[in-house]
Amino acid sequence: MNGAGRRPPRGGSASNRDGATDAKPGLVARKTATRLLTAVIDSKASLDGLLDHANGNPFFLALPEQDRMLVRAMLLVTLRHMQVIDAFIDRMTEKPLPAGARSLRHVLAIATSQILYLDVPNHAAVDLAVTQASEDPRSRRFASLVNAVLRRMIREKDQILPQLTAGVRPFPGWFADRIAEIHGAGAAPALMAAMSAPPALDLTVKSDPALWAERLGGVVLPTGTVRIAKLGGPVSSLQGYDDGAWWVQDAAASIPARLFGDLAGRRVADLCAAPGGKTAQLVMAGADVVAFDQSANRLERLQGNLERLRLTAETRLGRAQDVDDPAGFDAILLDAPCSSTGTVRRHPDIPWTKSRQDIERLAVVQRQLLDASIRLLRPDGELVFSNCSLDPEEGEDMIARFLAETPGWRIRPVTADLWPGMEDALTPEGAVRTHAGMLPNADPQLAGLDGFYAVVLTRLPI
Numbered sequence: 001m002n003g004a005g006r007r008p009p010r011g012g013s014a015s016n017r018d019g020a021t022d023a024k025p026g027l028v029a030r031k032t033a034t035r036l037l038t039a040v041i042d043s044k045a046s047l048d049g050l051l052d053h054a055n056g057n058p059f060f061l062a063l064p065e066q067d068r069m070l071v072r073a074m075l076l077v078t079l080r081h082m083q084v085i086d087a088f089i090d091r092m093t094e095k096p097l098p099a100g101a102r103s104l105r106h107v108l109a110i111a112t113s114q115i116l117y118l119d120v121p122n123h124a125a126v127d128l129a130v131t132q133a134s135e136d137p138r139s140r141r142f143a144s145l146v147n148a149v150l151r152r153m154i155r156e157k158d159q160i161l162p163q164l165t166a167g168v169r170p171f172p173g174w175f176a177d178r179i180a181e182i183h184g185a186g187a188a189p190a191l192m193a194a195m196s197a198p199p200a201l202d203l204t205v206k207s208d209p210a211l212w213a214e215r216l217g218g219v220v221l222p223t224g225t226v227r228i229a230k231l232g233g234p235v236s237s238l239q240g241y242d243d244g245a246w247w248v249q250d251a252a253a254s255i256p257a258r259l260f261g262d263l264a265g266r267r268v269a270d271l272c273a274a275p276g277g278k279t280a281q282l283v284m285a286g287a288d289v290v291a292f293d294q295s296a297n298r299l300e301r302l303q304g305n306l307e308r309l310r311l312t313a314e315t316r317l318g319r320a321q322d323v324d325d326p327a328g329f330d331a332i333l334l335d336a337p338c339s340s341t342g343t344v345r346r347h348p349d350i351p352w353t354k355s356r357q358d359i360e361r362l363a364v365v366q367r368q369l370l371d372a373s374i375r376l377l378r379p380d381g382e383l384v385f386s387n388c389s390l391d392p393e394e395g396e397d398m399i400a401r402f403l404a405e406t407p408g409w410r411i412r413p414v415t416a417d418l419w420p421g422m423e424d425a426l427t428p429e430g431a432v433r434t435h436a437g438m439l440p441n442a443d444p445q446l447a448g449l450d451g452f453y454a455v456v457l458t459r460l461p462i
């Protein structure tokens with residue numbers, strides 16, 4: 001089951017599946033949010049997996065659509081501010097909470113998030129938290145403590161919140177330390193602030209970005225991406241969704257597939273393809289694409305996405321290491337599995353669910369995938385290696401080791417004139433490195449990029 005816990009009772013309305021009397025509006029959504037926060041923080045479950053509309057957490061799936069949106073918003077905001085929320089709770093409790101009182105802590109965290117950051121009346125946030133604590137045998141005896149802590153928080157928030165926001169690093173220790181190690185202690189605070197801000201919605205359009213920017217009230221970025229600051233409803237309600245005119249893809253994520261030369265009529269392998277944003281770009285570039293993925297669920301999602309976009313690619317379920325294709329490929333995209341630390345703006349659970357060891361482990365996997373991929377490339381072909389990690393261990397360092405240990409290969413440098421205004425994304429070696437502090441904009445809602453690394457590899461001429 002995705003995100004440990006009891007099964008939701010069968011039958012009944014969605015509102016009572018979490019065992020709650022729905023006499024109090026919002027209680028069921030709050031309980032579900034607390035349950036999923038527990039799964040993320042204590043069991044390192046991925047938020048994306050928990051909130052997946054096909055295979056997500058059963059308690060989440062039992063909710064009506066409106067409540068699902070509420071739960072998602074609660075969790076994104078809570079995780080983005082988790083460090084400040086934790087510090088605030090500590091400040092409001094005279095004695096530390098009992099070490100075993102994890103569920104109490106999560107009840108308080110969601111209530112704190114509502115009081116500090118969400119548009120929920122204070123009295124409702126307190127009332128729901130007290131009811132929730134009272135209904136849970138593990139936290140029942142702390143119900144009056146919950147009441148006292150949250151009331152004090154409401155009284156003191158104007159004074160204490162600015163102090164904590166300025167003084168607390170926005171990410172847990174290991175993650176904040178690593179950012180400082182990579183970017184330097186001086187640059188790290190601004191970068192972490194950029195990484196904590198919710199991102200805009202980026203769309204890759206099939207054609208005519210200027211027209212789509214005008215229709216959707218967005219702007220065109222140097223990559224040709226259409227960026228929209230404010231979304232009035234679900235993405236699927238936007239003009240062009242049903243017609244497959246565009247797909248959601250961060251501007252940085254659109255870079256790797258744009259690094260190839262002319263792909264028209266070329267045979268291209270997309271080795272870690274799902275959910276298919278880059279596959280769609282390769283097909284749009286005129287390539288004859290074979291899209292591989294080791295996950296059946298994800299490959300199914302890719303197929304659904306291509307169907308909506310009216311695009312065609314051959315899809316094959318399988319591991320990149322096992323691909324056996326004697327004809328070989330003119331171009332290969334290896335968008336390798338990674339720690340995803342470049343995407344914390346949209347996946348704020350990552351600093352809580354991943355670790356330094358994950359980065360080391362994934363760098364080894366990436367190297368294995370790269371070694372396996374090069375044998376599939378035709379002699380004059382190009383391979384783009386990319387991922388959405390911020391960590392050089394999964395990017396620059398891994399590629400430097402590959403080149404040192406694999407004679408006959410080189411980097412084809414990306415040239416500075418590719419995207420005017422994004423020259424700071426080029427590394428001295430000619431790779432692309434993006435992060436949330438790039439693409440500044442006077443309107444902060446239009447600023448930033450996901451963290452990505454991408455490099456073009458080719459064989460040295462003989």
Ligand SMILES: C[S@@+](CC[C@H](N)C(=O)[O-])C[C@H]1O[C@@H](n2cnc3c(N)ncnc32)[C@H](O)[C@@H]1O
Pocket residue numbers: 271272273274275276277278279292293294295298318319320321335336337338369
């Ligand atoms: C970062 S995602 C790829 C995103 C995708 N390229 C896109 O643009 O939409 C990584 C994908 O690699 C797949 N994957 C992980 N290990 C793999 C392997 N050894 N062989 C093939 N696919 C793999 C995962 O299932 C996941 O779908």
